[in-house]
Amino acid sequence: MLTSNCLFDLIIIGCGAAGIGAALQLQKCQSTTRFIILEARNRAGGRMFTDTQTFGAKAPVDLGARWLHHYHPDNPFYTYYSPSDKDRIDNNTYDRLKTNTFDTDGKLIPLNLIDEAEIIFEQYCTIIEKYPSDKEDISIFDVIRDEYAKIENEKMRRLVGMCLASIEDHEGANLTEISTKSYEIGEGNIDAPILTISDGLGSFIKQIVDQNNLPIEFNTIVTQIDISNQSNRLIHISTLNGHHYSCKYVLITIPLGCLKAHSIVFMPSIPDWKITAIDKMGFGLLNKVFLQFSSIFWDEKLQNIDVITNHYYQFYVCIPEARILVLYIAGSHARDLEQQSDEEIVKTLVISLRRIYPLMTDPIKWLVTRWTYDPYSCGSYSYFAVGTDLETVKDLARESHDGRVHWAGEHTNYSGSIGYVDSAFESGQREALRILEKLEQS
Numbered sequence: 417m418l419t420s421n422c423l424f425d426l427i428i429i430g431c432g433a434a435g436i437g438a439a440l441q442l443q444k445c446q447s448t449t450r451f452i453i454l455e456a457r458n459r460a461g462g463r464m465f466t467d468t469q470t471f472g473a474k475a476p477v478d479l480g481a482r483w484l485h486h487y488h489p490d491n492p493f494y495t496y497y498s499p500s501d502k503d504r505i506d507n508n509t510y511d512r513l514k515t516n517t518f519d520t521d522g523k524l525i526p527l528n529l530i531d532e533a534e535i536i537f538e539q540y541c542t543i544i545e546k547y548p549s550d551k552e553d554i555s556i557f558d559v560i561r562d563e564y565a566k567i568e569n570e571k572m573r574r575l576v577g578m579c580l581a582s583i584e585d586h587e588g589a590n591l592t593e594i595s596t597k598s599y600e601i602g603e604g605n606i607d608a609p610i611l612t613i614s615d616g617l618g619s620f621i622k623q624i625v626d627q628n629n630l631p632i633e634f635n636t637i638v639t640q641i642d643i644s645n646q647s648n649r650l651i652h653i654s655t656l657n658g659h660h661y662s663c664k665y666v667l668i669t670i671p672l673g674c675l676k677a678h679s680i681v682f683m684p685s686i687p688d689w690k691i692t693a694i695d696k697m698g699f700g701l702l703n704k705v706f707l708q709f710s711s712i713f714w715d716e717k718l719q720n721i722d723v724i725t726n727h728y729y730q731f732y733v734c735i736p737e738a739r740i741l742v743l744y745i746a747g748s749h750a751r752d753l754e755q756q757s758d759e760e761i762v763k764t765l766v767i768s769l770r771r772i773y774p775l776m777t778d779p780i781k782w783l784v785t786r787w788t789y790d791p792y793s794c795g796s797y798s799y800f801a802v803g804t805d806l807e808t809v810k811d812l813a814r815e816s817h818d819g820r821v822h823w824a825g826e827h828t829n830y831s832g833s834i835g836y837v838d839s840a841f842e843s844g845q846r847e848a849l850r851i852l853e854k855l856e857q858s
């Protein structure tokens with residue numbers, strides 16, 4: 417027998433930005449909807465998490481998302497936050513005047529050479545933009561390959577290669593994997609300001625969740641969703657710890673990486689058109705390596721340090737107040753790095769940094785993320801893989817199972833940006849409104 421306690425109008429799977437966006441929307445509408453969020457982890461926020469343990473409460477670090485892009489007072493997510501004077505609002509997280517770029521020999525590369533590389537890079541961007549829409553989609557790498565090969569000066573090749581690698585960092589994928597035709601359609605207003613929260617984005621999300629008393633069951637790993645009962649038309653949800661829940665509608669917000677890994681069994685199975693979209697859409701990888709030092713050996717005014725090595729480009733973000741350098745590493749290099757031990761990774765990074773700063777001491781503490789091996793994320797964020805477009809994202813967002821299973825998450829915001837926290841949040845709001853409408857009609 418079902419007790420009324422276990423019967424819900426709506427169950428939201430996953431308490432990241434999308435699940436939270438949906439829940440806040442339901443509260444905002446003051447609906448009488450009986451709903452609950454089931455979350456696998458012991459915390460809210462999903463890919464937003466601020467670690468205050470490793471480097472201490474005074475040096476909070478975001479292991480996942482850090483920046484709030486598309487900053488605008490009317491952005492629905494940001495209405496929940498009023499920036500403090502410790503926070504920063506920038507037009508771009510990358511200021512070339514506050515960046516030092518070092519070559520493989522450890523020598524500083526002069527700005528005029530970087531400008532030259534950027535001009536070539538801009539030309540590539542034009543080639544990418546002008547790629548004819550009636551031609552078959554190919555990777556960004558394939559579009560610029562010949563042009564890139566034409567650069568004769570070796571140093572310039574390295575520098576242009578660095579500009580290209582910044583695309584890989586942003587998308588979390590290799591140039592060989594990224595769609596040319598869909599490039600930048602999932603960015604939203606990329607020129608809007610960016611907010612950096614000094615206490616950490618994860619701290620902010622925790623605050624929202626606590627203040628709004630959201631009904632969340634933590635440590636609840638959903639393993640099966642059964643939509644097959646035709647007689648009572650209820651959805652039955654089972655969890656790893658043997659709990660069962662029933663509901664009229666379910667909202668799935670687990671990451672695309674988990675969908676690709678089939679971490680939840682659906683009965684009947686997810687329709688073919690959605691499986692195709694799940695398989696085709698790209699889910700990238702971005703990892704961070706935090707290195708904390710006993711003192712600052714780099715120029716304190718720097719925001720970024722870029723290091724060209726023989727293996728890959730190292731992009732560091734500087735957090736001088738915590739004496740921390742954060743390496744951002746993406747795509748196949750990030751995948752390779754995940755196979756190494758923390759000690760091996762740190763050793764390699766120190767060797768290349770020491771070429772620039774011979775007197776630097778070894779780091780005193782470090783932290784390496786491995787988002788591939790996080791079972792509740794299985795990677796970092798989505799991107800348009802070769803052959804995907806907005807139609808793919810629409811399929812990811814479209815309801816299934818007779819309209820009773822709804823879908824939200826960073827990878828489903830088909831009319832704006834994908835891959836960002838606000839994309840996820842707004843997709844959750846969108847689905848909450850649609851489900852509310854259905855509940856009111858029934």
Ligand SMILES: Cc1cc2nc3c(=O)[nH]c(=O)nc-3n(C[C@H](O)[C@H](O)[C@H](O)COP(=O)(O)OP(=O)(O)OC[C@H]3O[C@@H](n4cnc5c(N)ncnc54)[C@H](O)[C@@H]3O)c2cc1C
Pocket residue numbers: 429430431432433434435454455456457460461462463464479480481482483484485636637638639669670671674679680702703704787791792793795796797824825826827835836837838840841
């Ligand atoms: C390293 C990194 C850096 C990033 N940087 C930025 C940035 O600077 N700015 C930005 O805007 N975005 C950034 N992003 C992307 C951003 O974090 C995501 O787009 C966004 O947080 C996704 O929200 P979501 O709700 O879609 O998914 P998630 O936050 O992943 O939420 C999904 C939830 O589902 C839960 N879950 C999974 N499986 C199950 C299950 N079986 N049962 C129950 N629950 C389950 C998960 O634990 C998780 O809490 C970054 C991401 C990473 C990884």
Ligand SMILES: *[C@@H]1O[C@H](CO)[C@@H](O)[C@H](O)[C@H]1NC(C)=O
Pocket residue numbers: 505506507
């Ligand atoms: C950001 O850009 C706006 C408009 O282009 C400009 O007015 C403002 O000064 C810029 N802010 C910073 C911090 O550079």
Ligand SMILES: *[C@@H]1O[C@H](CO)[C@@H](O)[C@H](O)[C@H]1NC(C)=O
Pocket residue numbers: 590591592593748
């Ligand atoms: C990614 O690019 C590197 C070279 O930059 C290449 O060696 C590797 O095979 C590529 N991986 C994929 C999956 O395309």
Ligand SMILES: *[C@@H]1O[C@H](CO)[C@@H](O)[C@H](O)[C@H]1NC(C)=O
Pocket residue numbers: 645646647648
């Ligand atoms: C379907 O629902 C009916 C009515 O609540 C119930 O008696 C039956 O056991 C359910 N069937 C399954 C397979 O769960």
Ligand SMILES: *[C@@H]1O[C@H](CO)[C@@H](O)[C@H](O)[C@H]1NC(C)=O
Pocket residue numbers: 486604829830831832833834836838839842843846
């Ligand atoms: C997400 O999609 C909505 C429409 O559903 C759109 O208005 C919004 O701009 C998108 N959000 C972002 C951050 O791109």
